[in-house]
Amino acid sequence: MRQTTNWPGVLFGVWLGIFAAFQQFKVPATLPLLLDRYDYGHTLAGGFMSVYALAGLILALKLGGLMQRYGGTRFIAGALLLFATGLLATLAWPESGLLVLAGRALEGIGFIILALACSALANLNASARHLPVVAALVAAWIPLGQLLANAIAPAFVAAEVWEPVWWIGLGFTAVTALWTLRLSRASSGVDLSLAVEPVDGGEGTMGATVTSTLERNGLRLTTIAFTLWSTQMFAFLTWTPQFLVDEYAFAPAAAILVYSLPVFLIFIGNLAGGVVLRSGVPLARLLTIVLLVQSTVWLYIPYASAGPLGAAAMLAFGLAAGMTPTCLYAAPATILGTSRAGSGAFGLLHMGRSLGVLTGPLLMAQAFVWLGSWSATAPIFGVIGLLTAAIAAWLGVELKRMGPPLRA
Secondary structure (H helix, E strand, C coil): CCCCCCHHHHHHHHHHHHHHHHHHHHHHHHHHHHHHHHCCCHHHHHHHHHHHHHHHHHHHHHHHHHHHHHCCHHHHHHHHHHHHHHHHHHHHCCCCHHHHHHHHHHHHHHHHHHHHHHHHHHHHCCCCCCHHHHHHHHHCHHHHHHHHHHHHHHHHHHCCCCHHHHHHHHHHHHHHHHHHHHHCCHHHCCCCCCCCCCCCCCCCCCCCCCCCHHHHHHHHHHHHHHHHHHHHHHHHHHHHHHHHHHHHCCCHHHHHHHHHHHHHHHHHHHHHHHHHHHCCCCHHHHHHHHHHHHHHHHHHHHHCCCCHHHHHHHHHHHHHHHHHHHHHHHHHHHHHCHHHCCHHHHHHHHHHHHHHHHHHHHHHHHHHHHHCCCHHHHHHHHHHHHHHHHHHHHHHHHHHHHCCHHHC
């Protein structure tokens, strides 16, 4: 187990996640303008987000094993090439919804590669002492990527142009390529191999780093929880700007700014989750509590107003939603130890996350068509949240059976 934390490796891993999340969430930040200009339709527009998840659902587990076996550098380079191709395709043919979807699919393959690299690099470069802090940073890649997109997009959306956001995405791609090239040199001191501590007796779909039935069950329960949580969370993250436009008559640029508040709260929740875990609160107990808070807010939404109570509910939701991924990203290292929590273990986790990302935006879009309003769809996701909390409580039982202090 690593005794000291290699912070350059951790921070590069976290940046890969932020970069990937920016690319994913540049669409919600510009979606009202895109829908108005190209009339894609709500279901196809939901697919622009969900197609990212399809690649993860199909490829995450396999890619996790391959990256662990062959090293991360070539996969990161391939991901950046896929992003560049997808970005250019959308810039060239924005009027074709199917071609935009195809470009987003290429980006989605790059996304899952960088998501795996982010999780594995950060965890493999962390010591057990700094695991809660690193887990919080890893969990923050999504809100930080969103905030970056939300900071860049409003000025262009207000000017009724979306293309500069994609050109900026190409600039980030070039910068990340140069950073990767620098770190790939031996003199950088950062190991991009994604190599994990070898163990004997491993078997099953999670690779040779998993050595017991209890560990396998813990990872599977974490994956199920990530699937269910991602379903409701990415429905929220994808459609909130359009919800604000449709139900509260916000201008598109103003909707992005308002939407940034809960995203910022999610980031604060990420960090708060790391602090709470480091104080000694059991991972599964915290996870269960924050999931119950989110479920309560979903069930309250049909009765909410824009007053103080509604604002308090949004505050609670954002903080709880931030703590959740900190717990989920900390789970593999909590179950296996930091030196065995590589891309193979995270492949399973990201496969579950991808299934939720695929399902959530499409489910909410279709529920909106059936029910006629965004707020009427909220109880569906409240029930999903309650089921996730039950899975988290079950995970707590499994973690107690494992016993060692790292897993408490």
